[in-house]
Amino acid sequence: MTEKMLKFVKVGQQNPNKRDVKRRIDDFNEIYDEFINEKAKEQSSRCSQCGVPFCQVHCPLHNNIPDWLKLTAENRIKEASELAHSTNNMPEVCGRICPQDRLCEGNCVIEQSGHGTVTIGSVEKYITDIAWEKGWIKPIKISNEINQSIGIIGAGPAGLACAEELRKTGYKITIYDRYDRPGGLLIYGIPNFKLEKFVVERRTNFLKQSGIKFIQNIEIGRDISLSDLKDKHDAILIATGVYKAKEIDLPGNNLNNIFPAMEFLTASNKKGLGDKVEKFDKGILNAENKNVVVIGGGDTAMDCVRTAVRQNAKSVKCLYRRDRQNMPGSNREVYNAEEEGVEFIWQSNPKKFIGVKKISSMLVEKMRLGEPDSSGRKKPEPIKGADFEIKTDIAIKALGFDPENLPNLFKCPDLQVSKLGTIKINLSTMETNLQGIFAAGDIVRGASLVVWAIRDGREAATSIDKYLKNRQLKKIKAA
Numbered sequence: 070m071t072e073k074m075l076k077f078v079k080v081g082q083q084n085p086n087k088r089d090v091k092r093r094i095d096d097f098n099e100i101y102d103e104f105i106n107e108k109a110k111e112q113s114s115r116c117s118q119c120g121v122p123f124c125q126v127h128c129p130l131h132n133n134i135p136d137w138l139k140l141t142a143e144n145r146i147k148e149a150s151e152l153a154h155s156t157n158n159m160p161e162v163c164g165r166i167c168p169q170d171r172l173c174e175g176n177c178v179i180e181q182s183g184h185g186t187v188t189i190g191s192v193e194k195y196i197t198d199i200a201w202e203k204g205w206i207k208p209i210k211i212s213n214e215i216n217q218s219i220g221i222i223g224a225g226p227a228g229l230a231c232a233e234e235l236r237k238t239g240y241k242i243t244i245y246d247r248y249d250r251p252g253g254l255l256i257y258g259i260p261n262f263k264l265e266k267f268v269v270e271r272r273t274n275f276l277k278q279s280g281i282k283f284i285q286n287i288e289i290g291r292d293i294s295l296s297d298l299k300d301k302h303d304a305i306l307i308a309t310g311v312y313k314a315k316e317i318d319l320p321g322n323n324l325n326n327i328f329p330a331m332e333f334l335t336a337s338n339k340k341g342l343g344d345k346v347e348k349f350d351k352g353i354l355n356a357e358n359k360n361v362v363v364i365g366g367g368d369t370a371m372d373c374v375r376t377a378v379r380q381n382a383k384s385v386k387c388l389y390r391r392d393r394q395n396m397p398g399s400n401r402e403v404y405n406a407e408e409e410g411v412e413f414i415w416q417s418n419p420k421k422f423i424g425v426k427k428i429s430s431m432l433v434e435k436m437r438l439g440e441p442d443s444s445g446r447k448k449p450e451p452i453k454g455a456d457f458e459i460k461t462d463i464a465i466k467a468l469g470f471d472p473e474n475l476p477n478l479f480k481c482p483d484l485q486v487s488k489l490g491t492i493k494i495n496l497s498t499m500e501t502n503l504q505g506i507f508a509a510g511d512i513v514r515g516a517s518l519v520v521w522a523i524r525d526g527r528e529a530a531t532s533i534d535k536y537l538k539n540r541q542l543k544k545i546k547a548a
């Protein structure tokens with residue numbers, strides 16, 4: 070404990086009067102900052118600089134982790150943050166929400182040798198938060214703006230990363246998005262307790278100050294066709310994510326108070342942002358005092374159960390048809406949810422929604438794991454005569470997402486998509502089958518991770534730049 074900390078504790082024991090409170094809050098903040106700084110340095114100095122940076126290899130952005138840990142250990146935070154930004158457009162976001170146990174931290178050699186990983190994500194968050202606080206992150210200044218423009222559809226991480234990289238090169242950028250705020254799933258999908266909204270707003274404001282134009286509340290396909298948009302720009306990036314909720318068609322599906330996950334999470338996020346949300350204010354989408362049952366075993370389901378807990382639900386249950394070992398969601402998230410009081414009912418499947426007008430209970434069948442299916446995973450099958458009923462005031466379906474039908478939506482039947490509906494691209498150029506139209510993020514990969522969306526956005530930016538430069542060159546040669 071530092072001298073300052075010891076003094077703080079001593080004064081606290083003397084029961085300070087009210088006049089001291091403000092000073093003590095300031096002291097506390099200072100001590101807290103010092104503590105976090107010490108922690109970040111302590112963690113960073115645990116990196117053995119092993120020379121086989123598996124952490125870096127397993128980070129989709131190949132962040133130069135060992136070097137920024139070394140800089141942090143030496144208290145060279147500004148340089149550490151600059152290095153982190155050289156490969157990542159949002160290190161503070163990734164530091165908060167990457168599933169590090171499956172990526173960088175899971176592959177740290179110290180973790181592999183049983184001594185507990187260096188907490189890479191927390192250090193990444195720390196150095197970037199400090200950089201913001203100190204004003205080291207400055208809007209991009211363009212000395213020679215290139216007279217070519219790129220239209221980006223979708224203000225999620227893929228679109229934002231691509232926009233930033235192309236702006237740095239000097240292009241004019243316009244981002245179009247159907248939501249009222251930029252950020253994609255960072256703003257309306259991922260809950261505030263995992264990713265505070267001011268963190269997202271700080272990033273998008275920085276991009277606005279860098280000269281990137283945002284047009285919100287515009288849906289490509291409904292308000293303007295893809296080909297009309299193409300006529301306005303020299304190149305286009307499609308980064309629209311995947312939003313069609315996977316469905317289960319059960320008896321009672323049309324009862325009230327059965328919601329898709331995104332409706333529940335968006336309402337909660339909008340409330341957190343201070344918006345008026347009628348369905349929430351009327352108590353319909355508010356879990357307070359309700360028995361909530363979430364169906365699904367992925368990270369979206371974990372976000373729903375943990376949001377319901379924070380809304381003071383009476384009980385929160387999660388139904389998943391396989392067992393814990395076979396759950397798609399991250400182990401860490403399941404652990405967090407359990408800690409917060411969520412009850413997991415493993416190997417269970419909803420069979421029927423019951424109620425008059427609105428749901429009041431759910432009939433659930435007990436499952437067991439049978440023979441492996443074509444994917445090699447053991448297939449869940451119902452156990453006869455083991456059905457049971459659970460009280461349900463709100464049911465939330467969190468079964469994953471599919472792409473929307475983009476060729477239809479965009480009024481562009483020529484746009485090639487895969488059997489699953491994701492956009493087909495040339496993997497080395499990120500270009501679709503339509504010249505000058507590129508695609509990145511979840512709409513290409515299917516539902517994935519923020520860090521992969523950022524990587525795709527950056528790669529698309531490189532390809533778009535190459536494409537536009539080649540086109541210019543051809544024009545000059547032809548003239």
Ligand SMILES: Cc1cc2nc3c(=O)[nH]c(=O)nc-3n(C[C@H](O)[C@H](O)[C@H](O)COP(=O)(O)OP(=O)(O)OC[C@H]3O[C@@H](n4cnc5c(N)ncnc54)[C@H](O)[C@@H]3O)c2cc1C
Binds near residue numbers: 522
């Ligand atoms: C609930 C939830 C929790 C998650 N938690 C995590 C997590 O903890 N960690 C993690 O790494 N990943 C997480 N993910 C996944 C991650 O959010 C996505 O992989 C990532 O956001 C994909 O980025 P994107 O840019 O491709 O698409 P998105 O973030 O989905 O952005 C797409 C944007 O395109 C806009 N758009 C779509 N269609 C149109 C149109 N026709 N016209 C105009 N605009 C349009 C949308 O409004 C949206 O703003 C989570 C996902 C969900 C649903």
Ligand code: SF4
Binds near residue numbers: 129174
């Ligand atoms: S971006 Fe994600 S995977 Fe890469 S270092 Fe940061 S937390 Fe780890």
